Amino acid sequence: MQLSVSTVVEAYERLAAEGVIVSRPGSGFYAAGPVAPLALTEIGPKLEREVDPLWVSRQSLETDASVLKPGCGWLPAAWMYEAGMRRALRAAARADTLELTDYATPLGHVALRQFLSRRMATTGIEAAPEQIMLADSGTQAIDLICRFLLEPGDTVLVDDPCYFNFHALLKAHRVQIVGVPYTANGPDVDMFEAALREHAPRLYITNSGIHNPTGAVLSPVVAHRLLKLADSSDLVIIEDDIFTDFEISPAPRLAAFDGLSRVIHIGSFSKTISASLRCGYIAARIDWIESLADLKIATAFGGGRLAADIVLTALTDSGYRKHMETIRLRLAEQMEKTVSRLKAIGIKPWLMPQAGMFLWCRLPEGMDAATLARSCLKEDVVLAPGNAFSQSLSASDFLRFNVAQSTDNRVFNVLARALSEQ
Incomplete structure (x- = not known):
């Protein structure tokens, strides 16, 4: 194959490290066994899962980067102190x-x-x-x-x-x-x-x-x-x-x-x-x-x-303090924008937070947050239904929004469509 011996040896070592091949001293390298097939059905969101305290975590952690996650509890990767x-x-x-x-x-x-x-x-x-x-x-x-x-x-x-x-x-x-x-x-x-x-x-x-x-x-x-x-x-x-x-x-x-x-x-x-x-x-x-x-x-x-x-x-890095000043400003700006976009579709904040990333919002009368969350999940938008946070299950008409994760117009378009269909 016109490759150097060192290149082939390195390739074999990497394949052995991955468990794809095994080394048998004095004999050679052998395939370790059949490779487990990639189960694509396991990658997507599990729509049938009960909307319980672990529902938001499982949907947010298991779905890929293309899924919008206004219900998750962390900043977007681009906002972190990379x-x-x-x-x-x-x-x-x-x-x-x-x-x-x-x-x-x-x-x-x-x-x-x-x-x-x-x-x-x-x-x-x-x-x-x-x-x-x-x-x-x-x-x-x-x-x-x-x-x-x-x-x-x-x-x-x-x-x-x-x-x-x-x-x-x-x-x-x-x-x-x-x-x-x-x-x-x-x-x-x-x-x-x-x-x-x-x-x-x-x-x-x-x-x-x-x-x-x-x-x-x-x-x-x-x-x-x-x-x-x-x-x-x-x-x-x-x-x-x-x-x-x-x-x-x-x-x-x-x-x-x-x-x-x-x-x-x-x-x-x-x-x-x-x-x-x-x-x-x-x-x-x-x-x-x-x-x-x-x-x-x-x-x-x-x-x-x-x-x-x-x-x-x-x-203790010299840039951390300035980074957090920028994050607080971005969150404040995004908080106002998110409140405005949500009010336009009938979703109102319980209070206006002084700081942070979360908005606790009430849905229009007669709307159920869990049903809405399941509907939006079909369109790759993960929401956080209120009863996942409530021990008494008295928050069925609430959603928690992460304003830093609510910058994409598709969040509000999907929400508006789901509200009109419920």
Whole structure:
């Protein structure tokens, strides 16, 4: 074939690495076996799947890039901090061998924990580096806390509506889930108090800063009343602060008022730096962090050094602050445009968020969000039906829109057509 021996050897090595061929020393290279056929039917969206808390995630994650995803919970790839990520990756490639190959310490990357300690201080949260433990993601952080504090059958309070994966994760822990209605200023305090008396919950999970899915902001008055109620019970609060970098001005943090006594503060960087690079954190009392570190070792052994190192480099890169300023401006502009386009087809926002990417919207009277979502999915538009977020299933006429993912005119054309047909 007029190819050099080295070229053929390299080709064989690559095919062997892919598992297509196998090497038999002293004999040669042989086909490993029949190649599994590509099942094209498995690539498309599963229309028959029940519209439950995992529906939006499965549709958003399983469909390809040609599908429009105004219902997903992340920024478009073009909005992410790609330039900073590439610089961080180049720096990581030059790191010491241990950084590239070894396990991290139980609490994780020291310099990143020191950075997080300083960053939390800007929102009033006092957390020493030894009170912070890194996790693989925000979801793993909540999972570890649930393993630490919950037994099957315990009761957990969530906002109604709340981030749909809270429901799915808590079901995996076999606990009772009770929803508390969420208002424009935070959870309904009277209903929260009634739930405490009736159910004696062990945990309450909520968003600080920008609430998912409503875009609302916790008021200082509601925050103080919540903590006062929590003080009279055995309740522990998990405060998910994943959207902190989208805020224009910091909202009240329960962890700041509480001093990390009964509030556990968590976050990650999947929304602003990279969802592909998994890195989150937990801030809590030192004795709880010690127990959580043991659980982390028991369930995942050691975290990786590399992701934390890349995240820290990206966060401290000279361009990150300017990048986020640009993102906040783009989101504000796109928020107004999306509201205008939705109002034109009869879909109205529940409130106008101060910041962030989410719009919680009510459909025209008589419309069902799940039916609408199934119809739009047939035309390659993934929506987020309200009842996926609602424990009481009382949001059948709501949809959550991600304004950053709603820039294509086809989103609104498909929506308008589906509304007219329902």
